[in-house]
Amino acid sequence: MTNPDNNSSNGKPVFPQEKIKIACKRVNVYYGDKHAIRDVNLEIGKNEVTAFIGPSGCGKSTFLRCINRMNDTIDICRVEGEIEIDNENIYDKSLDVVLLRARVGMVFQKPNPFPKSIYDNVAYGPKIHGIASTKGELEGIVETSLKKAGLWEEVNDRLDQPGTGLSGGQQQRLCIARAIAVQPEIILMDEPCSALDPIATAKIEELIEELKENYTIVIVTHSMQQAARVSQKTAFFHLGDLVEYGETEDIFTNPVNKLTQDYITGRYG
Amino acid sequence: MSDEHTVKSFDGEINRLNDVIIEMASLTKEQVRDAVTVVVKRDSELAGEIIEKDPAINNLELESHELTMRLLALRQPVAIDLRNIVVSIKISSDLERIGDYAANVAKRALVLNQLPPVKQARTIKNMGRVTYDLLKDVIDAYEHQDVKKALDVWHRDEEVDDMYTSIFRELLTYMMEDTHNITACTHLLFIARNLERIGDHATNIAEDIHFMIKGKPPTGRRPMGDVDGEFDIFDH
Numbered sequence: 001m002t003n004p005d006n007n008s009s010n011g012k013p014v015f016p017q018e019k020i021k022i023a024c025k026r027v028n029v030y031y032g033d034k035h036a037i038r039d040v041n042l043e044i045g046k047n048e049v050t051a052f053i054g055p056s057g058c059g060k061s062t063f064l065r066c067i068n069r070m071n072d073t074i075d076i077c078r079v080e081g082e083i084e085i086d087n088e089n090i091y092d093k094s095l096d097v098v099l100l101r102a103r104v105g106m107v108f109q110k111p112n113p114f115p116k117s118i119y120d121n122v123a124y125g126p127k128i129h130g131i132a133s134t135k136g137e138l139e140g141i142v143e144t145s146l147k148k149a150g151l152w153e154e155v156n157d158r159l160d161q162p163g164t165g166l167s168g169g170q171q172q173r174l175c176i177a178r179a180i181a182v183q184p185e186i187i188l189m190d191e192p193c194s195a196l197d198p199i200a201t202a203k204i205e206e207l208i209e210e211l212k213e214n215y216t217i218v219i220v221t222h223s224m225q226q227a228a229r230v231s232q233k234t235a236f237f238h239l240g241d242l243v244e245y246g247e248t249e250d251i252f253t254n255p256v257n258k259l260t261q262d263y264i265t266g267r268y269g
Numbered sequence: 270m271s272d273e274h275t276v277k278s279f280d281g282e283i284n285r286l287n288d289v290i291i292e293m294a295s296l297t298k299e300q301v302r303d304a305v306t307v308v309v310k311r312d313s314e315l316a317g318e319i320i321e322k323d324p325a326i327n328n329l330e331l332e333s334h335e336l337t338m339r340l341l342a343l344r345q346p347v348a349i350d351l352r353n354i355v356v357s358i359k360i361s362s363d364l365e366r367i368g369d370y371a372a373n374v375a376k377r378a379l380v381l382n383q384l385p386p387v388k389q390a391r392t393i394k395n396m397g398r399v400t401y402d403l404l405k406d407v408i409d410a411y412e413h414q415d416v417k418k419a420l421d422v423w424h425r426d427e428e429v430d431d432m433y434t435s436i437f438r439e440l441l442t443y444m445m446e447d448t449h450n451i452t453a454c455t456h457l458l459f460i461a462r463n464l465e466r467i468g469d470h471a472t473n474i475a476e477d478i479h480f481m482i483k484g485k486p487p488t489g490r491r492p493m494g495d496v497d498g499e500f501d502i503f504d505h
């Protein structure tokens with residue numbers, strides 16, 4: 001296999017229309033003069049975990065951040081093309097970005113709880129989005145979100161303690177609970193386990209597995225084993241190109257592209 | 270494998286595994302060649318050597334399994350590396366079985382050598398040569414990562430199966446003609462069966478090579494001789 005042209009992954013894998021949650025069409029991203037993402041076409045399936053892998057600087061995080069318009073916050077960044085969530089272009093001028101970010105939650109590499117209590121960390125989003133109308137309702141959301149994030153058992157007796165006092169793994173699960181609390185449809189995770197130990201990592205991976213029942217998850221990871229363990233689809237990026245996209249199983253047993261093979265087998269230098 | 274891993278010791282371990290498989294393969298190949306020679310030339314001394322050498326093949330199989338376990342546990346191989354390592358497990362057990370069949374041929378030849386020579390032993394020679402060639406070619410295909418050659422072996426196994434069926438029929442007629450032939454012919458029949466099984470294992474190896482390189486088994490029906498057609502004889 002030779003280096004593919006930019007459109008080699010167009011339409012692969014093909015989902016039936018009703019299974020597509022996110023459809024990216026000819027997406028290009030520029031940081032000033034730097035062309036960071038080149039003509040990426042990619043469809044992401046509903047209630048699936050999709051992993052983005054690739055060497056540092058390949059554009060996988062940049063691409064992830066396009067999905068909830070986080071790149072809007074960077075002045076020199078310019079995004080072209082279309083990204084549709086449920087057939088609606090999220091770059092449409094009439095779209096409310098704040099609402100979009102409630103629909104598309106995000107979890108970052110380093111756990112970043114607010115310097116507030118555990119309770120307030122989770123309650124903040126529902127409060128400002130007006131999701132809960134009564135105190136009781138809000139308490140219910142906090143409890144459910146913490147339960148879904150697998151943290152409830154560990155923190156239910158100290159909800160008034162600062163979130164920053166938790167262990168790294170617990171903080172990350174708190175951030176996931178915070179993301180879930182605003183009832184998103186999609187959760188973006190940018191290397192969510194890179195600062196965690198193996199046990200905390202395993203808990204997050206188990207959580208991802210459970211969350212995919214209700215959410216569509218896109219995860220950027222540097223750990224190929226993690227991508228193999230948690231995702232159903234894997235996309236390999238290289239120098240801003242989407243080189244290969246397919247079933248995770250196929251990518252890790254029999255990748256089509258030589259670049260993909262070299263990268264995942266540790267021959268990339 | 271064409272390109273090197275960033276971690277050189279990974280290459281070292283994979284190469285070591287492939288070397289063990291190749292060493293095992295060339296030893297097995299010699300055993301099969303010698304086993305056929307033993308039958309044709311009634312060489313009991315060589316038969317003894319074959320039987321003595323068989324444990325060496327078994328030991329290499331164990332060594333390959335240890336290397337495989339180590340690679341799987343420590344390197345978490347994927348894609349071509351994973352296929353290479355998994356296929357090594359399969360090929361090593363095929364080679365080990367081939368070694369057993371060669372030793373079995375030698376054991377039966379030792380008995381045959383105590384009996385008066387039977388001229389039918391010569392028909393075994395042809396079958397032995399064809400089987401040996403299959404094995405030699407499939408081992409070549411493994412060493413040189415040659416899918417075309419592996420596929421060629423895959424298609425040629427039918428020839429061995431057909432020879433087996435024809436030898437079976439031939440030996441039956443000799444046994445019917447003169448009951449004194451029964452002991453020798455029975456041993457020859459088992460020898461032919463062993464050779465036919467060696468051909469089958471060579472075909473398995475050919476499929477594994479295809480899978481290792483292409484990531485999928487060869488397509489189409491596996492060519493099969495009418496080995497079980499032998500039972501027709503009892504029906505008539």
